[in-house]
Amino acid sequence: METTARHVECWLPDLQRFDPAHPLCALLREGDRVTNGAQGYLGGLSAYFHYDGELPAAALIREHLAGDAADACWLNADPAWIQPDMSGARLLACGHLPLGMEEAQALVEPLQAVFAEQGMALHVSTPQRWQLRVPADMFMPHFDAPEQALGEDLYDHLPQGPDGRRWRVLLNEVQVLLHQHPLNAQRRERGLPPVNSLWFWGGGVLPSHIDTALRGVIGEDLLLLALAHRAGIPAQRRTVSTADAAQAGWLLDLQDQSADAIAGEWWPCLQALSKRVPMLLSFASGERCLHRPWHRWRFWRGRA
Structure with a gap:
């Protein structure tokens, strides 16, 4: 070879x-x-x-786009579209939704307070790529990447057990706020998929070298x-x-x-x-x- x-x-x-x-x-x-x-x-x-370790996708993307990842812990929180069905809800799109920067900022605005209560800050690096800055001492479970969950039941890919409960509750609050957001009603009227969830994945700290x-x-x-x-x-x-x-x-x-x-x-x-x-x-x-x-x-x- x-x-x-x-x-x-x-x-x-x-x-x-x-x-x-x-x-x-x-x-x-x-x-x-x-x-x-x-x-x-x-x-x-x-x-x-x-x-070393799992791919810290969020920190890498944030550093590439904004140059401020430093030694903080980051987690991707990409805009997503989930579709309820008879057995639960399926992830239909993540990171590839038609979305402009003004729309992204408008969707993020009501979410900031929810994350701030948990000591986190939500950043919009691009309309399709959002990242959470997570406190270094906060436990972060493993999250499946979008490619592992697309088309499948959302709940099969959420962190389970007591350690994952905090994140499941947080995601539920986010989904309620996005469902109620007037921009999503406008998107449906225009024939566009709603941004009705976030997808957490790729957490970690910027690696010292690759x-x-x-x-x-x-x-x-x-x-x-x-x-x-x-x-x-x-x-x-x-x-x-x-x-x-x-x-x-x-x-x-x-x-x-x-x-x-x-x-x-x-x-x-x-x-x-x-x-x-x-x-x-x-x-x-x-x-x-x-x-x-x-x-x-x-x-x-x-x-x-």
Whole structure:
């Protein structure tokens, strides 16, 4: 297996999203399968970046966006949409709701007093990314990340037991206030999903250092960019031109893109890269394939 420095790594969605006719499958037929890698969004980030303990996503994002994480304890409290059903309530969206900064600030205003009573402060870093500054001596249980809970019953992913009760009660108060907020009534009238809950996750303190074998990253994901910043490697926003210029040792993040978007917007770039530099195609479902420029001459490999 080659080291990261010898290829561009392309992080892609689950392999099963690509049908056999997808142009990307031509590279899979030409390349060599290698040992499976990490699965999922958080699993992938943990494979690319190394740190002690659980990923302190909130502190990393806050430092990247505002530069004031310092040595405080932070917890993501991202705006979320939950939908009640016959058996409970399901998390349908988190961190990807259509929401402007003025709307976010308006929604947060009545919540501040609730958090202040607990010694916490709620900060809006972006309309989609909110963080709680938590007292250092406050017990913080494990919270599941959004990707672990999307589409599932909300209560299966809340902290349980006496230690989690404080947070369940707090979340219930927040949900009542958001349900009553006039802005959510306006959003429903406009055909937009309400922001009727928060999702707590990614708690912790900013790590003193983060290690990585990557030389740089190209992507749009805030946590990926924050990790790169903390690890001291360059990070570029994802455009066709930055992807075209990717060099060995860099990670190109496309795992949030649809198969159709990859076949359309990104395929010319990927095809050109495959002729110029070795590429490791890493799928979020774990499969990996190493493609070298000369592999395109493997014309004897027919369609699967």
